[in-house]
Amino acid sequence: MTRLLASVTDADEAELAIQGGADLIDLKDPVRGALGALSLADIQRILAQVGGRRPVSATIGDLPPDPETTDAAIRATAATGVDFIKIGFFSERHLDACLPVVADLPATWRIVAVLFADRPTANTDPARFAAAGCAGVMLDTADKSRGRLLDHLDTDSLRRFVERAKQLGLMSGLAGSLRQEDIPHLLPLAPSYLGFRGALCAAGRRVERLVPERLTEIRAAL
Numbered sequence: 001m002t003r004l005l006a007s008v009t010d011a012d013e014a015e016l017a018i019q020g021g022a023d024l025i026d027l028k029d030p031v032r033g034a035l036g037a038l039s040l041a042d043i044q045r046i047l048a049q050v051g052g053r054r055p056v057s058a059t060i061g062d063l064p065p066d067p068e069t070t071d072a073a074i075r076a077t078a079a080t081g082v083d084f085i086k087i088g089f090f091s092e093r094h095l096d097a098c099l100p101v102v103a104d105l106p107a108t109w110r111i112v113a114v115l116f117a118d119r120p121t122a123n124t125d126p127a128r129f130a131a132a133g134c135a136g137v138m139l140d141t142a143d144k145s146r147g148r149l150l151d152h153l154d155t156d157s158l159r160r161f162v163e164r165a166k167q168l169g170l171m172s173g174l175a176g177s178l179r180q181e182d183i184p185h186l187l188p189l190a191p192s193y194l195g196f197r198g199a200l201c202a203a204g205r206r207v208e209r210l211v212p213e214r215l216t217e218i219r220a221a222l
């Protein structure tokens with residue numbers, strides 16, 4: 001079964017997402033980039049609001065390919081108690097520099113590696129992340145102004161990604177300015193999660209507020 005990931009920016013939106021049937025509450029500041037991070041204090045406030053009713057993921061931010069910065073951000077985010085920590089990999093150099101950091105983390109921390117359909121990491125073999133001890137892999141888009149996931153990768157490539165992740169025992173996620181009309185194309189691929197932000201917001205703009213009716217429509221379509 002494919003679950004619904006909803007990206008939220010604060011406790012009010014987290015509550016709307018829970019009431020609207022989101023399965024995973026993903027914490028993110030869209031103003032600060034594709035994987036913009038919320039402050040640790042905001043993450044803690046939202047975790048208190050969610051109160052264990054849903055699993056929660058948080059991003060460490062759109063960080064440069066620097067192992068020390070990445071390690072510090074992962075450890076600080078893990079200390080908040082989120083269930084999943086999402087780390088974006090934007091280039092081969094980024095992978096080479098920061099994937100070893102992930103491999104050295106405590107085995108119980110659930111790391112989700114995020115690759116970008118519009119960046120050179122799009123076709124990275126999920127086996128690299130399985131070997132580093134990741135819990136999951138996700139495909140998203142880095143530049144939200146330049147198309148949706150399916151503008152960059154066709155369904156055959158996405159199917160291979162999802163199936164490879166499954167073979168390796170990794171959770172898989174697909175996102176990237178997804179719209180309701182993308183769902184019939186992506187659902188047959190059976191990823192663990194489909195992720196949404198823009199489509200849930202006023203005017204379809206990810207920097208606007210989450211609109212309950214849009215979430216209801218996406219939930220129904222899933």
Ligand SMILES: O=C[C@H](O)COP(=O)(O)O
Pocket residue numbers: 005007026028140141144175176177178195196197198199206
């Ligand atoms: O993790 C999923 C993303 O937040 C999706 O955001 P988006 O639908 O605006 O591309």
